[in-house]
Amino acid sequence: MRFRRPHLLGLAGLDAGEIGDLLDRAESSWEAAGTAGWRAKRTPAIARLSVVNLILEPSTRTRCSFEIAEERLGAEHLSVGNEGLSLIKGETLSDTGRTLQAMGVNVFVVRHPEVGAPARLADELPGAHVVNAGDGTGEHPTQGLLDLLVMRRRWGELEGRRIVIVGDVLHSRVARSAVHGFHALGGSATLCGPRHLLPEAVGWPGATVVEDLDGALEDADAVMTLRIQRERFVAGEAVPDRAAYRQKFGLTRERVERLREDTLVLHPGPFNRDVEIDGEVIDSGRTEVWTQVRAGVAVRMAVLSVLAEADPAPEKGP
Amino acid sequence: MRFRRPHLLGLAGLDAGEIGDLLDRAESSWEAAGTAGWRAKRTPAIARLSVVNLILEPSTRTRCSFEIAEERLGAEHLSVGNEGLSLIKGETLSDTGRTLQAMGVNVFVVRHPEVGAPARLADELPGAHVVNAGDGTGEHPTQGLLDLLVMRRRWGELEGRRIVIVGDVLHSRVARSAVHGFHALGGSATLCGPRHLLPEAVGWPGATVVEDLDGALEDADAVMTLRIQRERFVAGEAVPDRAAYRQKFGLTRERVERLREDTLVLHPGPFNRDVEIDGEVIDSGRTEVWTQVRAGVAVRMAVLSVLAEADPAPEKGP
Amino acid sequence: MRFRRPHLLGLAGLDAGEIGDLLDRAESSWEAAGTAGWRAKRTPAIARLSVVNLILEPSTRTRCSFEIAEERLGAEHLSVGNEGLSLIKGETLSDTGRTLQAMGVNVFVVRHPEVGAPARLADELPGAHVVNAGDGTGEHPTQGLLDLLVMRRRWGELEGRRIVIVGDVLHSRVARSAVHGFHALGGSATLCGPRHLLPEAVGWPGATVVEDLDGALEDADAVMTLRIQRERFVAGEAVPDRAAYRQKFGLTRERVERLREDTLVLHPGPFNRDVEIDGEVIDSGRTEVWTQVRAGVAVRMAVLSVLAEADPAPEKGP
Numbered sequence: 001m002r003f004r005r006p007h008l009l010g011l012a013g014l015d016a017g018e019i020g021d022l023l024d025r026a027e028s029s030w031e032a033a034g035t036a037g038w039r040a041k042r043t044p045a046i047a048r049l050s051v052v053n054l055i056l057e058p059s060t061r062t063r064c065s066f067e068i069a070e071e072r073l074g075a076e077h078l079s080v081g082n083e084g085l086s087l088i089k090g091e092t093l094s095d096t097g098r099t100l101q102a103m104g105v106n107v108f109v110v111r112h113p114e115v116g117a118p119a120r121l122a123d124e125l126p127g128a129h130v131v132n133a134g135d136g137t138g139e140h141p142t143q144g145l146l147d148l149l150v151m152r153r154r155w156g157e158l159e160g161r162r163i164v165i166v167g168d169v170l171h172s173r174v175a176r177s178a179v180h181g182f183h184a185l186g187g188s189a190t191l192c193g194p195r196h197l198l199p200e201a202v203g204w205p206g207a208t209v210v211e212d213l214d215g216a217l218e219d220a221d222a223v224m225t226l227r228i229q230r231e232r233f234v235a236g237e238a239v240p241d242r243a244a245y246r247q248k249f250g251l252t253r254e255r256v257e258r259l260r261e262d263t264l265v266l267h268p269g270p271f272n273r274d275v276e277i278d279g280e281v282i283d284s285g286r287t288e289v290w291t292q293v294r295a296g297v298a299v300r301m302a303v304l305s306v307l308a309e310a311d312p313a314p315e316k317g318p
Numbered sequence: 319m320r321f322r323r324p325h326l327l328g329l330a331g332l333d334a335g336e337i338g339d340l341l342d343r344a345e346s347s348w349e350a351a352g353t354a355g356w357r358a359k360r361t362p363a364i365a366r367l368s369v370v371n372l373i374l375e376p377s378t379r380t381r382c383s384f385e386i387a388e389e390r391l392g393a394e395h396l397s398v399g400n401e402g403l404s405l406i407k408g409e410t411l412s413d414t415g416r417t418l419q420a421m422g423v424n425v426f427v428v429r430h431p432e433v434g435a436p437a438r439l440a441d442e443l444p445g446a447h448v449v450n451a452g453d454g455t456g457e458h459p460t461q462g463l464l465d466l467l468v469m470r471r472r473w474g475e476l477e478g479r480r481i482v483i484v485g486d487v488l489h490s491r492v493a494r495s496a497v498h499g500f501h502a503l504g505g506s507a508t509l510c511g512p513r514h515l516l517p518e519a520v521g522w523p524g525a526t527v528v529e530d531l532d533g534a535l536e537d538a539d540a541v542m543t544l545r546i547q548r549e550r551f552v553a554g555e556a557v558p559d560r561a562a563y564r565q566k567f568g569l570t571r572e573r574v575e576r577l578r579e580d581t582l583v584l585h586p587g588p589f590n591r592d593v594e595i596d597g598e599v600i601d602s603g604r605t606e607v608w609t610q611v612r613a614g615v616a617v618r619m620a621v622l623s624v625l626a627e628a629d630p631a632p633e634k635g636p
Numbered sequence: 637m638r639f640r641r642p643h644l645l646g647l648a649g650l651d652a653g654e655i656g657d658l659l660d661r662a663e664s665s666w667e668a669a670g671t672a673g674w675r676a677k678r679t680p681a682i683a684r685l686s687v688v689n690l691i692l693e694p695s696t697r698t699r700c701s702f703e704i705a706e707e708r709l710g711a712e713h714l715s716v717g718n719e720g721l722s723l724i725k726g727e728t729l730s731d732t733g734r735t736l737q738a739m740g741v742n743v744f745v746v747r748h749p750e751v752g753a754p755a756r757l758a759d760e761l762p763g764a765h766v767v768n769a770g771d772g773t774g775e776h777p778t779q780g781l782l783d784l785l786v787m788r789r790r791w792g793e794l795e796g797r798r799i800v801i802v803g804d805v806l807h808s809r810v811a812r813s814a815v816h817g818f819h820a821l822g823g824s825a826t827l828c829g830p831r832h833l834l835p836e837a838v839g840w841p842g843a844t845v846v847e848d849l850d851g852a853l854e855d856a857d858a859v860m861t862l863r864i865q866r867e868r869f870v871a872g873e874a875v876p877d878r879a880a881y882r883q884k885f886g887l888t889r890e891r892v893e894r895l896r897e898d899t900l901v902l903h904p905g906p907f908n909r910d911v912e913i914d915g916e917v918i919d920s921g922r923t924e925v926w927t928q929v930r931a932g933v934a935v936r937m938a939v940l941s942v943l944a945e946a947d948p949a950p951e952k953g954p
Contacts, residue, residue: 036686050354368672
């Protein structure tokens with residue numbers, strides 16, 4: 001089945017056909033995604049887009065990636081940055097959205113600290129397209145897709161593959177989107193991390209939850225380590241905790257050397273070098289981290305192109 | 319008379335012909351204003367513009383509206399945002415302007431917390447065009463024009479029409495520009511609000527000042543409610559005051575239902591739902607608020623186009 | 637010798653041929669630099685650029701100047717502003733650079749509070765071009781080039797010319813770049829200012845260090861006064877210190893009137909009027925300050941064009 005939805009709010013609920021369709025499109029944007037100054041031929045569908053990046057939570061990386069994707073596609077776009085959140089104080093996100101919509105904006109790329117904010121906006125803006133660019137601890141579907149793209153480029157397909165996700169899985173929208181995507185494509189996830197940062201397996205389809213990283217890594221097809229948010233380390237305990245974390249859950253050089261040679265190593269960035277992943281590992285070229293970034297531009301170009309061709313959400317009656 | 323001034327600093331002093339000229343031009347940008355990805359044919363006049371948006375006071379809405387107008391016209395443009403005000407600390411606005419002018423910038427869209435700042439800049443930058451995008455409690459002429467445009471589209475002309483403006487009129491640049499515009503086109507304004515937030519009628523041409531909203535609304539052709547700035551409510555008294563304000567001056571559902579069916583309901587946004595206007599009223603489709611936003615893009619495209627064709631302010635002798 | 641380096645990190649070490657090459661190119665961008673809406677024919681070399689302005693220290697002026705240069709050249713570009721520095725907290729500049737590089741970015745314009753940050757980035761990003769847009773108290777080579785351009789346009793060449801630089805020379809990257817540039821082109825600098833803000837002559841090639849401004853100005857070919865950073869005045873002592881500074885080191889009207897008629901007066905901006913330079917002097921038209929700004933756009937267009945044609949730094953082996 002092709003992806004024909006008006007919005008991309010999450011990977012939960014998408015089937016293999018829809019995800020495959022998005023990945024195929026991303027594949028065809030691979031060259032554009034890594035090439036300076038690329039200018040796509042502006043298709044009639046793209047010429048009918050007006051994209052706003054509503055980046056209401058700090059994010060240089062995701063913002064730049066979307067802006068480059070929009071620029072290379074030739075889509076009209078503008079960004080409302082961090083200052084936005086305070087500027088629109090007292091105005092609901094929905095009213096901000098309707099205001100922009102009245103200016104002709106029809107695609108809303110939304111990064112927001114609250115789970116479900118992009119979905120609510122989608123519900124409140126008939127006729128618009130909404131792309132979730134990260135909602136609190138909810139989903140981050142374009143990140144999930146870029147992880148899938150990197151794997152599919154290496155393996156052809158994900159059927160039967162096992163991916164270990166290590167870190168603060170409980171609060172990770174990156175992990176959540178990835179798990180839904182693996183599951184839809186026939187892979188499975190092993191979730192690993194400190195007990196208090198692990199979720200119940202319920203709600204994480206096809207996932208197994210373990211605490212022992214070294215056991216989990218045996219014969220893994222890929223390992224994705226998550227960024228540990230420094231805010232989660234208690235002041236005063238920061239240094240010992242970080243060292244202890246690295247020892248138990250970090251992708252140290254030693255751990256990476258014990259991996260199967262063809263096991264993929266992923267990290268969504270930005271990195272805390274020598275905490276969740278050794279700087280040496282990143283610099284060795286053993287990881288997919290830069291390929292992931294390029295895949296991110298390809299996926300964002302693909303999503304915008306597909307939405308441009310989709311029918312928007314129907315206008316609702318009064 | 320056609321609009322042939324080098325600047326748009328306010329609606330005070332413009333005659334009906336000049337305002338009508340700007341509204342005619344805005345009318346011809348109506349489709350562009352609401353259409354995603356619109357690209358005007360870049361005229362030679364537009365190709366000679368370089369616009370800077372100097373947004374030295376928080377404003378997502380006005381900034382986005384100008385940026386979209388500039389983008390759709392195909393004008394060179396860049397924005398100096400909120401961070402600007404601190405960045406240029408110690409530099410006068412005039413020196414900032416001359417610096418940008420030396421880079422070829424010739425249109426200055428200025429939002430500034432001080433009354434008269436855009437006019438002073440216009441005076442200090444011979445050869446440039448200045449657009450006042452809101453100066454303290456001074457004027458906000460593009461907002462005034464968009465209100466006029468919405469009314470003219472509905473009524474054909476404003477001659478003999480009576481518009482009620484309710485709220486903190488005293489401090490409102492939106493109200494001031496609107497009153498000057500109505501007066502020039504033959505309409506009149508009834509200003510209404512709490513006594514301490516009402517101006518003397520002097521200086522508000524053709525305006526009547528009243529405290530009783532319900533009386534004022536009888537047989538009004540339009541009502542424009544102003545945003546109540548939360549900062550004006552004293553801490554601790556916030557909730558009772560807001561409820562009391564809504565009861566006396568809010569456009570509640572009940573009040574709106576008592577209006578003549580063809581009375582226009584306007585609000586410049588952003589909204590404090592259930593304070594100066596009921597959320598229900600906005601959501602009911604009974605208001606012109608989204609039409610106003612679209613009109614704002616049309617007006618800004620028109621103003622930039624007209625200035626592009628105008629002779630700039632003459633260079634002064636030494 | 638033509639300029640064929642992959643980066644522009646400073647003027648130290650460049651020879652007269654390389655600097656002359658850059659100035660020749662800037663000369664050919666002179667009209668574009670001062671003309672609103674200029675669009676260069678997008679050359680194949682420019683079409684292969686993707687520029688990021690990493691402006692990690694407040695700078696409206698330098699950011700706008702680079703953005704306008706990029707826009708007029710038709711180069712793909714995006715800016716990461718001030719908010720960036722906090723956003724990428726915990727990420728190294730090198731990882732930020734590699735991330736952007738994975739998106740196809742190949743030119744990094746870097747303003748950074750630390751000396752050497754652009755050079756380190758250049759070292760860590762094989763295949764990229766880095767332009768130092770000001771690094772702490774290090775260099776600001778495009779500013780140095782624009783000063784040279786203004787002088788060369790007036791004098792034809794700099795051979796034998798003597799330029800007085802006055803102010804906080806010790807901490808000035810503007811002064812450092814200028815001195816290296818003068819020296820390479822056969823001119824020399826006299827450095828002047830309060831004793832504690834003067835450097836040793838060592839490391840400032842061809843420069844003489846003096847404390848008496850009026851003596852230094854006798855028969856000078858040019859005088860460049862530096863911005864005094866207000867932060868350097870102790871609170872409480874601010875006013876008397878500023879007046880005293882102006883008396884000893886300010887370019888007052890009286891001092892400027894005593895200059896030779898053809899002595900050039902420069903200031904990098906922004907100005908503290910009536911501290912290091914009298915407002916009256918700026919407004920009299922006696923200075924080159926606005927010409928410097930225009931030269932800044934010309935130089936930035938030139939540098940980006942030349943780098944676009946250069947071979948990038950070779951990829952390093954593992």
